[in-house]
Amino acid sequence: MSEEKIPLAGVIGSPIAHSKSPQLHTHWLRTYDLPGHYIPMDVNTEDLEHVLRTLPKLGFVGANVTIPHKERALEIADLITDRATLIGAANTLIFRPDGKIHADNTDGYGFITNLKQSAPDWDPKAGPAAVLGAGGAARAVITSLLDAGVPEILLSNRTKVRAEALRSDFGKRLVIYDWVQAGNMFEDAATVVNTTSLGMIGKTPLRVPLDGLRKGTLVTDLVYAPLKTNFLAEAENRGCVIVAGLGMLLHQAVPGFERWFGLRPDVDSATRAAALR
Numbered sequence: 001m002s003e004e005k006i007p008l009a010g011v012i013g014s015p016i017a018h019s020k021s022p023q024l025h026t027h028w029l030r031t032y033d034l035p036g037h038y039i040p041m042d043v044n045t046e047d048l049e050h051v052l053r054t055l056p057k058l059g060f061v062g063a064n065v066t067i068p069h070k071e072r073a074l075e076i077a078d079l080i081t082d083r084a085t086l087i088g089a090a091n092t093l094i095f096r097p098d099g100k101i102h103a104d105n106t107d108g109y110g111f112i113t114n115l116k117q118s119a120p121d122w123d124p125k126a127g128p129a130a131v132l133g134a135g136g137a138a139r140a141v142i143t144s145l146l147d148a149g150v151p152e153i154l155l156s157n158r159t160k161v162r163a164e165a166l167r168s169d170f171g172k173r174l175v176i177y178d179w180v181q182a183g184n185m186f187e188d189a190a191t192v193v194n195t196t197s198l199g200m201i202g203k204t205p206l207r208v209p210l211d212g213l214r215k216g217t218l219v220t221d222l223v224y225a226p227l228k229t230n231f232l233a234e235a236e237n238r239g240c241v242i243v244a245g246l247g248m249l250l251h252q253a254v255p256g257f258e259r260w261f262g263l264r265p266d267v268d269s270a271t272r273a274a275a276l277r
């Protein structure tokens, strides 16, 4: 009689010690009393392909990939979902029994699901969305906002060519603003998103003027350390509906967990507490 295999998964990045994913997935494994382990793995870029080809042989059923491997993982994968292709990066890998690596990107799913759970009255069709930043996370956010029915994206990034590159990928529904005029985007926006790392603990504060923010506008920040950024606190003072970034992190983990361990986990207050432990 063959012994049943215990499924293994983990998160691959460098550095990786700060990642909240191990405590999150371990919390779900324990909550639902499922067999399995989820571990952090610090891997260099030059070793990534070898590691990804070896992990399935060790009993791994999949992995999350994070900075700096999200783009390289997509190149290595054998099969890629449409949304990962559009975003140009992977964050969730499934190791199939036939040996093929299947790459997906669940950041956009996590972003939108967080908005829908935290602000159920949010209407994506209500007007343009203003997006600060044009890095990897911005691609996922823009893809999911357009998919949800946002009519137009107003986009501003310190390095303008990065914003222009997004416009050439996403087309006329993106309108680019100079970084010094980023605050002007807010006057017409029904939704405002900070996808830059500004405002994160230990980083430069976000100094874009917020006078244009209108009461009732939905404002969200991808930065989740601190949980409520100064940007969100100021938006709240101006009567905006605010949504913190931690929920995106929790929701983006759901599809991977379900594929690897066979059960769709809930994102609830216990999940939040586990991620913050």
Ligand code: NAP
Pocket (backbone or CB within 6 Å): 107, 110, 132, 133, 134, 135, 136, 137, 138, 157, 158, 159, 162, 195, 196, 197, 198, 200, 204, 221, 222, 223, 224, 245, 246, 248, 249, 250, 252
């Ligand atoms: P990234 O690709 O490195 O992009 C960083 C972005 O921040 C770029 O737009 C960059 O502008 C901007 N930026 C950095 N320093 C700046 C400064 N001093 N002044 C103006 N702009 C500056 O990183 P990413 O992967 O997109 O991640 C961005 C943030 O989102 C990070 O804080 C990350 O932790 C967070 N995030 C959160 C979640 C979640 O689940 N909540 C998921 C993904 C990412 P330039 O192009 O001009 O450099």
